Amino acid sequence: xxxxxxxxxxDNPDDTTLIVRALKxxxxxxxxxxxxxxxxxxxYLTGKGAYDGRKVSEQPALILLDLKxxxxxxxxxxxxxxxxxxxxxxxVIVLTSSTEDRDIIKSYGLGANSYISKPVDFExxxxxxxxxxxxx
Amino acid sequence: xxFQKSVQATLAAEDRAKGFGVFTEDEVTPIPVQxxxxxxxxxxxxxxxxPLFLRSPxxxxxxxxxxxxxxxxxxxxxxxxxVCVFHNVTGIKQSEKTLRESQDRVTMxxxxxxxxxxxxxIATSRVLCDARLTALLGFGVDEPVDINKGIxxxxxxxxxxxxxxxxxxxxxxxxxxxxxxxxxCIPAGTTVWVTSRAxxxxxxxxxxxxxxxxxxxCVDITEEKRAELELKESQYFLxxxxxxGKIGSWVSDLHSDGQLIWSKEVxxxxxxxxxxxxxxxxxxxxxxxxxxxxxxxxxxxxxIKGQSSYDLDHRIIRPDGTLVWLHQRAELIHDxxxxxxxxIGVVKDITERKLAQEETLKLNAELEARVTARTAQLNExxxxxxxFAYSVSHDLNAPVRGINGLSLALFExxxxxxxxxxxxxxxxxxxxxxRMGYLIEDLLKLSRLTRDERGCEPVDLTGLASAIxxxxxxxxxxxxxxxxxxxxxxxxxxxxxxxxxxxxxxQNSWKFTSKHPHALIEIGSFEKDSKIVYxxxxxxxxxxxxxxxxxxGPFQRFHTISEFEGNGIGLAxxxxxxxxxxxxxxxxxxxxxxxxxxxxxxxPEK
Numbered sequence: 001x002x003x004x005x006x007x008x009x010x011d012n013p014d015d016t017t018l019i020v021r022a023l024k025x026x027x028x029x030x031x032x033x034x035x036x037x038x039x040x041x042x043x044y045l046t047g048k049g050a051y052d053g054r055k056v057s058e059q060p061a062l063i064l065l066d067l068k069x070x071x072x073x074x075x076x077x078x079x080x081x082x083x084x085x086x087x088x089x090x091x092v093i094v095l096t097s098s099t100e101d102r103d104i105i106k107s108y109g110l111g112a113n114s115y116i117s118k119p120v121d122f123e124x125x126x127x128x129x130x131x132x133x134x135x136x
Numbered sequence: 137x138x139f140q141k142s143v144q145a146t147l148a149a150e151d152r153a154k155g156f157g158v159f160t161e162d163e164v165t166p167i168p169v170q171x172x173x174x175x176x177x178x179x180x181x182x183x184x185x186x187p188l189f190l191r192s193p194x195x196x197x198x199x200x201x202x203x204x205x206x207x208x209x210x211x212x213x214x215x216x217x218x219v220c221v222f223h224n225v226t227g228i229k230q231s232e233k234t235l236r237e238s239q240d241r242v243t244m245x246x247x248x249x250x251x252x253x254x255x256x257x258i259a260t261s262r263v264l265c266d267a268r269l270t271a272l273l274g275f276g277v278d279e280p281v282d283i284n285k286g287i288x289x290x291x292x293x294x295x296x297x298x299x300x301x302x303x304x305x306x307x308x309x310x311x312x313x314x315x316x317x318x319x320x321c322i323p324a325g326t327t328v329w330v331t332s333r334a335x336x337x338x339x340x341x342x343x344x345x346x347x348x349x350x351x352x353x354c355v356d357i358t359e360e361k362r363a364e365l366e367l368k369e370s371q372y373f374l375x376x377x378x379x380x381g382k383i384g385s386w387v388s389d390l391h392s393d394g395q396l397i398w399s400k401e402v403x404x405x406x407x408x409x410x411x412x413x414x415x416x417x418x419x420x421x422x423x424x425x426x427x428x429x430x431x432x433x434x435x436x437x438x439x440i441k442g443q444s445s446y447d448l449d450h451r452i453i454r455p456d457g458t459l460v461w462l463h464q465r466a467e468l469i470h471d472x473x474x475x476x477x478x479x480i481g482v483v484k485d486i487t488e489r490k491l492a493q494e495e496t497l498k499l500n501a502e503l504e505a506r507v508t509a510r511t512a513q514l515n516e517x518x519x520x521x522x523x524f525a526y527s528v529s530h531d532l533n534a535p536v537r538g539i540n541g542l543s544l545a546l547f548e549x550x551x552x553x554x555x556x557x558x559x560x561x562x563x564x565x566x567x568x569x570x571r572m573g574y575l576i577e578d579l580l581k582l583s584r585l586t587r588d589e590r591g592c593e594p595v596d597l598t599g600l601a602s603a604i605x606x607x608x609x610x611x612x613x614x615x616x617x618x619x620x621x622x623x624x625x626x627x628x629x630x631x632x633x634x635x636x637x638x639x640x641x642x643q644n645s646w647k648f649t650s651k652h653p654h655a656l657i658e659i660g661s662f663e664k665d666s667k668i669v670y671x672x673x674x675x676x677x678x679x680x681x682x683x684x685x686x687x688x689g690p691f692q693r694f695h696t697i698s699e700f701e702g703n704g705i706g707l708a709x710x711x712x713x714x715x716x717x718x719x720x721x722x723x724x725x726x727x728x729x730x731x732x733x734x735x736x737x738x739x740p741e742k
Contacts (some may be wrong), residue, residue: 014541
């Protein structure tokens with residue numbers, strides 16, 4: 001994995017804590033940028049709004065995207081990422097507690113590279129998902 | 137005069153006839169010698185008015201003669217000769233013949249008409265009947281009959297009327313003729329219809345005129361009356377039937393511009409009467425609803441052009457404005473030359489049926505609208521429920537995940553700062569949150585059952601059960617479980633749901649037999665009341681049948697968590713799936729002997 005940052009789009013602070021902890025525990029040393037809603041994620045990626053002036057040539061190595069988000073939801077974020085020429089190459093892992101088929105299908109349809117359900121038992125997340133994240 | 141003897145001596149009878157052309161009055165039998173009037177005088181006989189027929193060259197058509205002869209005797213009584221006088225009676229004979237023929241004709245006519253003749257002498261009130269009338273009225277051949285006796289034969293119901301009519305006929309100012317039909321009762325007990333016509337003869341002049349004689353004929357018309365009554369009756373029945381059935385019949389005469397003849401019921405149906413309906417086709421069309429007029433005209437024209445019949449419903453408007461629905465059927469009738477001559481038809485008032493139909497259509501439309509509205513409501517509810525479930529899966533899961541994950545972090549990152557109690561608490565927090573997570577997950581699964589609909593297909597229950605059994609056995613190879621799975625169980629069902637159902641049922645059997653060193657799990661089926669009943673049987677922990685009614689309720693558990701894990705959703709899910717298939721589910725159990733769950737799926741029925 002490159003040394004670029006990982007963008008974590010997650011509004012739940014508990015989940016953020018646990019995901020960040022799991023990544024560290026899985027020896028992923030990349031900087032983790034956390035944004036708390038879809039709009040903020042888009043602003044970060046496009047260098048606008050709160051992230052005005054951020055160099056858009058430097059995009060994250062990976063986006064970990066929750067689906068249920070305030071302002072813009074994850075599906076909307078996926079659509080925008082897919083529409084931006086310089087973001088198409090950025091891998092996106094959808095990370096959500098939804099196990100609904102339609103969410104999974106939609107996510108893949110909009111260019112998500114993978115889909116990970118957030119399990120209740122975080123131990124399962126630690127083991128299964130981190131190795132998966134490492135592949136990107 | 138010597139000639140008689142020589143005649144007698146020389147001519148045989150036939151020759152005589154030929155020679156003289158004398159025959160008896162039948163015109164063909166030669167006159168026998170003994171009847172020859174002139175010769176008879178020689179024997180001293182006298183004859184008067186002997187009828188003879190003479191055909192001779194002078195009178196080839198023949199003439200009728202009447203011969204009268206006398207012997208001529210002298211004073212001593214010796215026959216000297218004879219005298220014969222011939223009268224030509226041809227004229228009289230022909231008159232008689234004509235009269236006889238005429239009488240024969242009258243008799244024949246009277247016989248044919250079953251006509252009797254009577255004559256009443258008013259002064260003596262004596263009635264003379266001919267043989268036929270005597271027999272008809274049941275009088276004795278020589279029984280004297282007077283006018284009262286005759287009237288006595290008249291049916292009591294008709295007697296007064298006939299008497300009045302007789303009085304009128306006897307009144308010289310008004311009468312003179314009597315003509316009535318009435319019933320007579322004859323002693324044998326039968327009633328006979330007669331028609332009687334008579335002429336009354338009067339004597340005197342002006343106001344002094346008085347009846348002296350009544351001459352009449354009387355005819356038995358019982359059969360005609362019966363036929364007439366039967367006809368009337370059948371007409372009455374026809375009319376009644378038409379009235380009850382609200383069916384009328386009509387005829388349209390094509391030779392006279394289609395002039396219409398309607399039965400009584402057609403008038404009723406159209407609300408018209410003979411005064412305000414002139415039978416014209418145009419008058420009929422005036423009553424036809426404007427929107428239907430074209431169709432009715434077209435049907436009539438087509439039937440006349442060659443199509444042999446028509447059959448259509450249309451509306452008419454009665455003079456009072458009432459709308460009536462009619463069903464018309466008509467057929468074309470051809471005359472002897474094969475040309476269309478008449479259109480005959482029946483018309484039925486179908487207003488009630490039509491209104492009922494309209495009502496039904498309206499009700500159906502309302503029902504459909506209601507179903508649509510309900511479906512929309514249901515869809516709305518489903519959507520809401522879906523949104524709710526979606527929200528549950530995210531929002532309910534998140535805090536549980538937080539509890540679980542953070543307690544794991546606490547346990548791992550601060551392991552050394554915790555004593556054994558603390559560690560145990562954390563373990564329990566994590567176990568509890570995990571259960572909560574499973575519970576949420578199972579509830580979501582249960583809710584999804586009602587949302588997804590995929591239709592039935594043949595599902596291999598045997599194959600599904602076997603795959604699940606193999607899976608269980610693979611995960612816990614140390615367990616000693618005997619599986620008996622009936623081969624070839626195929627059900628028409630939603631395969632995804634049946635899979636979930638079997639997983640739940642076999643999971644239960646697997647779980648509740650786990651405390652027994654050896655276990656038996658059986659899946660099979662049998663037929664009951666022409667339905668196939670499936671069952672899953674185990675010899676596990678079982679339960680108290682007293683609580684059987686709670687078995688399929690969500691969150692109902694019969695065992696503690698420490699005995700057997702679970703959340704009480706499994707059988708509720710199974711029950712929901714069975715009901716989705718129109719089936720039923722029930723259980724039999726005994727503690728420590730095992731449980732059997734029976735269920736049906738409505739398809740296929742045997």
